[in-house]
Amino acid sequence: MIAAVSLVVESSGPVLDQRRVADLAQPFRRLGADRTGSGQGSGLGLSIVAAITQAHHGTLDLRARPGGGLRVTITLPRTDGGATAEAPNTETGGVR
Numbered sequence: 001m002i003a004a005v006s007l008v009v010e011s012s013g014p015v016l017d018q019r020r021v022a023d024l025a026q027p028f029r030r031l032g033a034d035r036t037g038s039g040q041g042s043g044l045g046l047s048i049v050a051a052i053t054q055a056h057h058g059t060l061d062l063r064a065r066p067g068g069g070l071r072v073t074i075t076l077p078r079t080d081g082g083a084t085a086e087a088p089n090t091e092t093g094g095v096r
Contacts, residue, residue: 004077005075006074008071012065013069013070025062028047049072056076058076058077059074060074
């Protein structure tokens with residue numbers, strides 16, 4: 001049985017300083033001067049992800065990618081005893 005599940009999201013972008021990447025999980029934090037005051041977001045995205053992850057007893061790992069961008073890994077403990085959820089049947093509106 002799998003004890004945890006992980007979701008990994010990678011983005012491209014400028015090369016980031018790994019020592020400062022953890023700051024991105026704090027509200028209103030951005031690393032690039034090009035994003036500050038640009039009107040491109042408010043710097044809340046990863047802080048919301050961090051709060052949701054923490055509320056579900058998970059972990060959030062932020063890593064600068066060597067070629068630029070960010071790798072975000074969210075790991076959450078399984079709480080369903082290992083059962084898999086059934087997908088809704090879109091034809092009948094029921095569960096398959």
